Amino acid sequence: xxxxxxxxxxxxxxxxxxxxxxxxxxxxxxxxxxxxxxxxxxxxxxxxxxxxxxxxxxxxxxxxxxxxxxxxxxxxxxxxxxxxxxxxxxxxxxxxxxxxxxxxxxxxxxxxxxxxxxxxxxxxxxxxxxxxxxxxxxxxxxxxxxxxxxxxxxxxxxxxxxxxxxxxxxxxxxxxxxxxxxxxxxxxxxxxxxxxxxxxxxxxxxxxxxxxxxxxxxxxxxxxxxxxxxxxxxxxxxxxxxxxxxxxxxxxxxxxxxxxxxxxxxxxxxxxxxxxxxxxxxxxxxxxx
Numbered sequence: 370x371x372x373x374x375x376x377x378x379x380x381x382x383x384x385x386x387x388x389x390x391x392x393x394x395x396x397x398x399x400x401x402x403x404x405x406x407x408x409x410x411x412x413x414x415x416x417x418x419x420x421x422x423x424x425x426x427x428x429x430x431x432x433x434x435x436x437x438x439x440x441x442x443x444x445x446x447x448x449x450x451x452x453x454x455x456x457x458x459x460x461x462x463x464x465x466x467x468x469x470x471x472x473x474x475x476x477x478x479x480x481x482x483x484x485x486x487x488x489x490x491x492x493x494x495x496x497x498x499x500x501x502x503x504x505x506x507x508x509x510x511x512x513x514x515x516x517x518x519x520x521x522x523x524x525x526x527x528x529x530x531x532x533x534x535x536x537x538x539x540x541x542x543x544x545x546x547x548x549x550x551x552x553x554x555x556x557x558x559x560x561x562x563x564x565x566x567x568x569x570x571x572x573x574x575x576x577x578x579x580x581x582x583x584x585x586x587x588x589x590x591x592x593x594x595x596x597x598x599x600x601x602x603x604x605x606x607x608x609x610x611x612x613x614x615x616x617x618x619x620x621x622x623x624x625x626x627x628x629x630x631x632x633x634x635x636x637x638x639x640x641x642x643x644x645x646x647x648x649x650x651x652x653x654x655x656x657x658x
Contacts, residue, residue: 392495394464402501430507448478456518463612465495547607550618570648
């Protein structure tokens with residue numbers, strides 16, 4: 370009887386972790402994968418956690434873009450602890466692509482050292498077996514939060530999409546997003562205000578160093594204006610979901626404030642919205658130096 374109970378417990382544990390890493394077409398499966406990732410980091414450390422959820426294409430920004438397996442294979446064990454949790458997550462119509470973002474806190478092993486706070490942003494893809502794998506991970510620092518984040522986990526309105534399998538067509542789809550990002554950049558060189566007015570979704574969120582996430586197009590425009598930011602970006606890479614509703618771009622940025630230029634890396638999450646117009650729903654800037 371004791372052996373039977375042990376076997377049932379092991380099977381339940383395996384099923385729990387399998388479910389937590391496998392897409393079922395619902396955003397809850399993505400949130401479960403992120404929570405599994407965070408739990409693994411807490412139990413086994415960051416190095417083991419990243420290697421478990423990454424594949425050969427996973428990118429992390431440390432501070433610039435590098436393959437996760439390359440970075441963490443060489444990295445020594447970090448005695449500190451990184452704790453994070455998703456507060457905003459969405460999944461594509463195709464069920465194999467999604468993103469999460471939320472607060473993190475780094476607790477150093479030295480009790481006398483200060484904790485570090487910030488926001489992370491992760492893009493996930495399900496592999497051929499349906500297992501969620503981290504595609505991209507980036508974060509940016511800000512002071513200790515003053516409020517608890519509200520949870521916003523969104524399923525797609527439907528799962529209807531045209532599956533494009535032609536390699537040439539898939540490349541064209543990615544080029545289209547890269548071109549859109551470059552058009553955004555071109556507009557920014559003429560007017561930061563016009564650029565953000567044209568390419569931001571109404572419910573967009575800006576994750577900018579030194580401040581908690583700014584949610585809503587009007588709030589973002591007000592922040593940029595009040596801070597006197599002039600933003601110049603240069604795209605490096607684009608990727609797009611099979612469901613064609615989400616895409617991301619990343620690249621480098623130079624932001625001028627008070628006549629001082631600072632270099633950043635950026636990631637933008639794009640969504641195909643009304644009229645098949647691509648708008649930015651999440652934009653994160655992370656210090657490059």
